[in-house]
Amino acid sequence: MLLRPLRTVPRPLLAGLSLLLLAQALLPAATALAMGQLIGRAERLTGDGLLGGLLWPLAAFTVLLLAAHLLESFIEPLDWLLKARIVGAHRAALLRRAVSVPTIGGLEQPRTQQLVQAASADPENWTERTPADGAAAQLRFITAACGFVASSAVLAAFAWWAVPVILLPVVALRIRFVRRFTELIRQWLTRADQAQQGEVWAEALTSPNSGKDVRTFGLAGWMLAEYRRHLLGMFEPLWRRTVHTSWENIGHGLVVLVCLLAVFVPAAAGGADGTQSAAVATAVLSAGWSLVSLVDYADGRDVAGAEAALEATAELEKLLPVPVPRQGDQTVHEGPLHVRFEGVSFRYPGTERTVLDALDLDIRPGELLAVVGLNGAGKSTLIKLLSGLYEPTGGRLTANGTDLADLAPDAWRRRISVVFQDFVRYELSAADNVTLGQASVLRDDTALEAAARDAGLTAVLERLPLGWDTPLARSRTDGVDLSGGQWQQVVLARALYAVHTGARLLVLDEPTAHLDVRTEFDVFDRLARARGHDTSVVLISHRLSTVRQADRIVLLDGGRITESGSHDELIARQGTYAEMFAIQAERFRRGHEDRIEEGEYGIE
Ligand SMILES: Nc1ncnc2c1ncn2[C@@H]1O[C@H](COP(=O)(O)OP(=O)(O)OP(=O)(O)O)[C@@H](O)[C@H]1O
Known part of the structure; x- marks a missing residue:
């Protein structure tokens, strides 16, 4: 579902961005190998031959570092373009849907208004993401999967068991993160009426129109209290959930840390006592760390937020069905009407x-x-x-x-x-x-x-x-x-x-x-x-x-x-x-x- 909005993006733009993201995802594995090479050579060479022998691995390492910077500067504008295309198409489709229904009853329902708000590609708070955010995050996740394979191959060269030990908790953590964030957004949406009511008071307190009533009837204190009541009604349960999730995250972070150490300690120890070359130990440390960092939690938030917007869009499509053009619609002839x-x-x-x-x-x-x-x-x-x-x-x-x-x-x-x-x-x-x-x-x-x-x-x-x-x-x-x-x-x-x-x-x-x-x-x-x-x-x-x-x-x-x-x-x-x-x-x-x-x- 998340990838569906990509259909509105021109093919060259999508292909170009996908290739750049793929290159970016493969960089950590390549860097790990280059760093291993560099250390390996430095270990073997001494004296006069040191500089000459290190020249090519050093050059490769530098090129990889430069490529990382260069890729980012190309990816950013293309990513922006891709999102702008998707958001524009999504927003236009939503507006078309809202006006294409000839009757107004559906639009007047509070549920419809809440869905329009949730489906609109105009994030107003920390939970909301556009379908474009979701599609771009999903695209990054797919290309990152190729990076996973490359980094896993480097790790597997050291020890096959190192791959599941690092990968499984990291992937499980991401899935759990997206799920928790989705639950949080759902809870946020169920309290949307509190937010709407709070907005009514905020608007009344600041608009020049109601400002007359607020002053002449002395309503300010009461309205402020109402505003606060609705705001607390909206946020208090979310705060409790967020605190709980934060503790959970710390616990899961510790699990990942223990798994990383389970791989890093033997690799580093092998490098120190000479049973393993320093080059391999360095590549393992680098590839292991890149596996963790490939799971981007900001992407997880984008996915969860965009899913909520897309679900709202789907429900809205059911509530406001586009009328099927009828065969044989009649017309009224010009002239007086009875x-x-x-x-x-x-x-x-x-x-x-x-x-x-x-x-x-x-x-x-x-x-x-x-x-x-x-x-x-x-x-x-x-x-x-x-x-x-x-x-x-x-x-x-x-x-x-x-x-x-x-x-x-x-x-x-x-x-x-x-x-x-x-x-x-x-x-x-x-x-x-x-x-x-x-x-x-x-x-x-x-x-x-x-x-x-x-x-x-x-x-x-x-x-x-x-x-x-x-x-x-x-x-x-x-x-x-x-x-x-x-x-x-x-x-x-x-x-x-x-x-x-x-x-x-x-x-x-x-x-x-x-x-x-x-x-x-x-x-x-x-x-x-x-x-x-x-x-x-x-x-x-x-x-x-x-x-x-x-x-x-x-x-x-x-x-x-x-x-x-x-x-x-x-x-x-x-x-x-x-x-x-x-x-x-x-x-x-x-x-x-x-x-x-x-x-x-x-x-x-
Ligand atoms: N969108 C709506 N949804 C539900 N009920 C409505 C809606 N609009 C009007 N009503 C109800 O329908 C009834 C008739 O309202 P309507 O506005 O047609 O009356 P009216 O004769 O035009 O009144 P007025 O002279 O005050 O303008 C009222 O009971 C009103 O509460």
């Missing part, structure tokens, strides 16, 4: 509550439909189903008679444009922030200007230092920060840009909550005129003064549509809508909200 919810029921994955319960709803072509309901009634959920972010657990949605499930997700997305309540403020230019609304088409400047006009954004753009090119974040060069209301106009323009480039269903979830009443009225006035008769609009708003302009208003309650009609019809019906409207109108009258606009915008 969308229907037919007995649609929905429960969020992993929850028991039925949010939508056999709901029937028609969104007619060109209609401005408002959906109202109390908090938590399921309005945003309805929109998520409409956008294809979730599939209904019962019933079906159709567009011009075709089940949305049978449509290619991209084809449907081009026909619908959505402003979510929790829209995203991208740190991009104003133009990019708007054209993102229909990223599948080339930038259309006419549509861009029209969208800005309809969203009431033109006046805001005129004040931006670089106009459309101004980055919408002060952290960027020449960037500016917009107010909440101005951002809402940008996002409205984003949705309207999609309408101007082909979308025929515009969905707005609380699109004007941050707008002052005058701007809101202007925006809706322009929207009503701009959308023409072939674009349907679904509007969700708690401001019933906004909603009353809709062609039809539906009330969502208990997972179903319980009231439907125009504002006047619903008022005449004296049901829940009329009650909600009366409460809001009363608040207006008492001057709680936007007092000055009250008369102007028709709340009687």
